[in-house]
Amino acid sequence: MAEAAKSRSEPVAALPTWPDEIYRVLKDAGIRQVAMVPDAGHSRLIRSFEADPETRVVTLTTEEEGVAMLAGAWLGGERGVLLLQSSGVGNCINMLSLPVICHMPLLMIVTMRGDWGEFNPWQIPMGQGTRPSLEAMGVIVNKVDEPDLVASTVQGAANLAFNTWKPVAVLIGQRVLGAKNFKELARK
Amino acid sequence: MTANPNALLHRRDVVNELVRDRADLLVIAGLGAPNWDVSAAGDHPNNFPLWGAMGGASMMGLGLALAQPKRRVLVITGDGEMLMNVGSLATIAVEAPKNLTIAVLDNERFGETGMQKTPTASGVDLAAIATACGIRTSRIVRTMAEVSELRDLAHEGRGTAFAQIKINPEALVFVMPPADGVILTTRFRQSVLGDEALFN
Numbered sequence: 505m506a507e508a509a510k511s512r513s514e515p516v517a518a519l520p521t522w523p524d525e526i527y528r529v530l531k532d533a534g535i536r537q538v539a540m541v542p543d544a545g546h547s548r549l550i551r552s553f554e555a556d557p558e559t560r561v562v563t564l565t566t567e568e569e570g571v572a573m574l575a576g577a578w579l580g581g582e583r584g585v586l587l588l589q590s591s592g593v594g595n596c597i598n599m600l601s602l603p604v605i606c607h608m609p610l611l612m613i614v615t616m617r618g619d620w621g622e623f624n625p626w627q628i629p630m631g632q633g634t635r636p637s638l639e640a641m642g643v644i645v646n647k648v649d650e651p652d653l654v655a656s657t658v659q660g661a662a663n664l665a666f667n668t669w670k671p672v673a674v675l676i677g678q679r680v681l682g683a684k685n686f687k688e689l690a691r692k
Numbered sequence: 693m694t695a696n697p698n699a700l701l702h703r704r705d706v707v708n709e710l711v712r713d714r715a716d717l718l719v720i721a722g723l724g725a726p727n728w729d730v731s732a733a734g735d736h737p738n739n740f741p742l743w744g745a746m747g748g749a750s751m752m753g754l755g756l757a758l759a760q761p762k763r764r765v766l767v768i769t770g771d772g773e774m775l776m777n778v779g780s781l782a783t784i785a786v787e788a789p790k791n792l793t794i795a796v797l798d799n800e801r802f803g804e805t806g807m808q809k810t811p812t813a814s815g816v817d818l819a820a821i822a823t824a825c826g827i828r829t830s831r832i833v834r835t836m837a838e839v840s841e842l843r844d845l846a847h848e849g850r851g852t853a854f855a856q857i858k859i860n861p862e863a864l865v866f867v868m869p870p871a872d873g874v875i876l877t878t879r880f881r882q883s884v885l886g887d888e889a890l891f892n
Binding site for chain 1: 718
């Protein structure tokens with residue numbers, strides 16, 4: 505009983521609050537279509553959207569589908585968000601021509617791999633290439649490494665995207681997400 | 693004189709029929725010849741003809757169809773464009789928008805780059821792929837009568853539809869719509885959403 509009370513008094517350590525905060529931010533931004541290839545870092549946010557009758561969550565076979573889908577959504581007057589892992593950014597590159605040349609908003613929320621604390625060497629090339637490849641295509645990139653700053657970073661990115669018709673990506677660093685270590689898991 | 697029933701369809705006859713009496717139909721055209729065909733049928737603010745973004749036409753159609761459930765959306769694209777993101781058919785089949793039709797003009801060639809064969813020339817059956825993904829109204833179209841049926845499905849049907857239309861690999865004169873993506877985007881949004889679209 506005392507133990508339970510103690511754990512309730514320490515919510516920060518128990519559960520990060522930023523996924524719920526960015527759900528609110530995205531709702532306030534008028535997001536109706538959520539295009540995604542899942543990532544563990546986005547799982548809580550995805551569950552929130554799936555439970556929301558006002559949003560349509562579309563599971564993609566590859567992330568570039570989402571870039572095109574959200575361009576179609578914008579033509580039809582709906583706002584969307586693309587949720588993806590940094591490895592999926594590489595799949596999007598040519599399709600980013602579409603929002604760039606048409607001055608369409610695109611909000612991408614990218615959970616990083618190949619970043620702080622990465623254990624899997626195969627994640628490094630695309631992880632380290634994420635920002636430069638997005639910037640090479642004309643996407644505005646905001647990276648966030650502090651849990652307390654995630655919501656305000658997403659809010660600023662949404663304002664930028666939808667008010668200035670730009671593709672904008674928020675990169676959520678592994679300092680926020682926590683780096684996985686499957687090798688440790690395998691030893692257990 | 694009667695037409696040879698085995699002759700391949702002419703792409704511009706097909707597209708003219710698909711957009712006949714278009715009313716408020718919304719059209720996404722894939723890059724290359726399908727763009728020129730849709731433009732040859734008549735430039736229109738409710739057309740979004742792509743000049744790039746290969747592989748994206750069908751998914752643009754999905755996003756638009758979900759955003760405008762009361763309007764009909766017709767994607768007209770080529771076999772090469774469809775094959776580049778054939779996984780889109782799985783995504784679209786799962787979402788199953790009632791107001792989306794995808795018409796693939798299948799000349800079995802990459803027409804813009806020297807008429808090299810695409811996989812459909814070797815028998816890859818896009819309509820069967822769409823069926824296997826779960827798009828139940830999916831067919832190969834070889835006659836103008838079937839094109840007319842498809843036209844009616846696209847304008848009045850109730851459910852996602854897919855067609856692989858076998859066409860002649862003819863190279864026709866380019867008929868180009870505006871190339872500026874901002875013009876295409878703005879006029880489409882203004883037409884569909886009203887003048888309000890200019891202010892947000």
